[in-house]
């Protein structure tokens with residue numbers, strides 16, 4: 001099927017290992033999609049949804065033990081343990097291959113192995129990378145079709161000797177005790193076995209576009225980041241691009257598809273979505289340019305509705321794969337935090353008959369949709385998609401925003417003093433766990449640049465790489481920290497809500513263009529109370545002041561946690577990061 005000898009040899013080896021009954025090369029055509037869907041309908045792997053109400057949409061349920069990424073089974077397999085670093089699970093490549101082979105061996109008997117050539121980034125763009133995923137899952141093929149450019153055009157671009165990431169996936173028994181998600185950055189390879197869901201199996205996404213690509217970026221001098229990309233057009237018609245790093249479950253998709261508040265829309269502001277999860281960035285002419293390497297959104301369904309994210313809702317009305325949501329009797333779908341009243345009955349994400357308020361043996365209410373249920377939808381269908389979202393040269397980034405969920409401490413927004421200080425701010429990024437997340441409520445999880453689960457090498461080296469990239473930039477993006485989640489003494493959110501965030505982005509943009517003053521504090525620059533455009537929003541000045549207030553005592557206490565986090569990297573942590581740490585302590589009056 002291919003003149004690419006290395007590719008053919010690798011496929012032969014995988015066939016020998018997994019023993020599929022047949023091998024099918026995916027061409028990416030619509031005829032192929034229809035054929036695979038029909039086959040999946042006949043086996044029950046997919047259910048066809050109501051084609052009048054949701055044209056082109058299908059439904060899938062995963063195994064009950066297979067509903068989210070499994071970080072504890074995710075490994076970076078480098079020859080030296082230190083190269084994976086203290087924040088990654090590590091296994092030697094020998095052990096990784098050997099343990100995974102034991103699970104893969106013969107696991108595709110009676111099944112088909114699909115060959116998916118895919119490109120992360122527009123085919124032919126200087127940013128792009130090619131991968132080939134082998135999988136025994138039609139669900140994976142159909143998701144990859146939405147999330148990546150795939151098929152014949154990619155195989156043609158690969159030619160007879162192009163480089164590619166070897167990505168092998170097998171469902172095996174989908175037994176959590178026989179599940180491994182392994183990355184071999186030194187071999188440009190990914191092996192994922194024992195799962196059929198999401199980030200574990202759509203190997204172009206978290207595995208390639210973040211873990212393997214971050215390693216490639218360090219070797220080749222570019223950045224693979226867990227960041228959304230959004231363009232804001234001001235009333236004069238100028239568009240400024242912002243990249244934003246937020247931990248999972250902090251509203252990245254909603255921010256990427258923001259609808260301007262009415263008063264700002266009336267002035268002529270527009271928001272354009274470039275990407276909602278991953279940014280690949282390169283230095284050109286002293287600036288940082290970014291592409292979204294994906295072509296779809298793999299978004300969380302619960303909480304998404306026509307009020308919280310109308311652009312996402314419009315996107316998912318057709319050609320969408322719904323996973324683990326509630327199935328209604330009219331063959332449409334519903335989820336908690338979706339639109340309208342819960343349906344009177346339906347089938348829950350486990351396939352059981354469901355009525356609202358039903359309880360389990362422990363008396364807990366049974367949700368219709370899994371909290372991590374998803375939609376996979378084409379980016380091109382998003383009403384706010386930027387006209388240039390597929391520009392092979394990328395878009396120029398003027399600001400990078402980072403942020404987590406902090407009830408106290410962090411102000412609504414602050415600007416770092418410069419790139420080096422901004423890298424420090426990103427490296428101290430943290431989020432408090434919510435009730436929806438595994439772990440202790442309120443516990444602070446350090447998640448530098450939201451890359452903790454996704455950096456394919458030692459995070460200390462990652463900070464060093466960011467610092468080096470900064471030295472190549474004559475016009476670097478300004479780095480900001482935001483916190484939409486600050487609470488008052490009664491536990492009430494002080495910022496009125498997600499829909500108003502464009503006011504903060506507008507201040508950030510005006511800072512980038514030196515159009516607005518700010519107040520200098522020990523942690524960085526914060527807005528003066530009158531600096532933000534508050535037209536159409538009545539927020540008392542005292543609240544704005546409290547949103548920007550800084551408590552040096554709280555910051556000094558937080559620095560103790562930062563110090564502990566940094567200490568695990570030992571000698572490998574760049575000196576500049578410790579310099580920034582000490583400088584901040586000094587500015588706060590809390591010298592050690």
Ligand code: O2Y
Pocket residue numbers: 067068069197198199200247248249277298299372
């Ligand atoms: O649970 C999964 O497998 C999906 S995780 C995910 C999906 C889309 C975008 N981001 C994430 C994430 O965990 O950051």
Ligand code: MN
Pocket residue numbers: 226248277
């Ligand atoms: Mn993500």
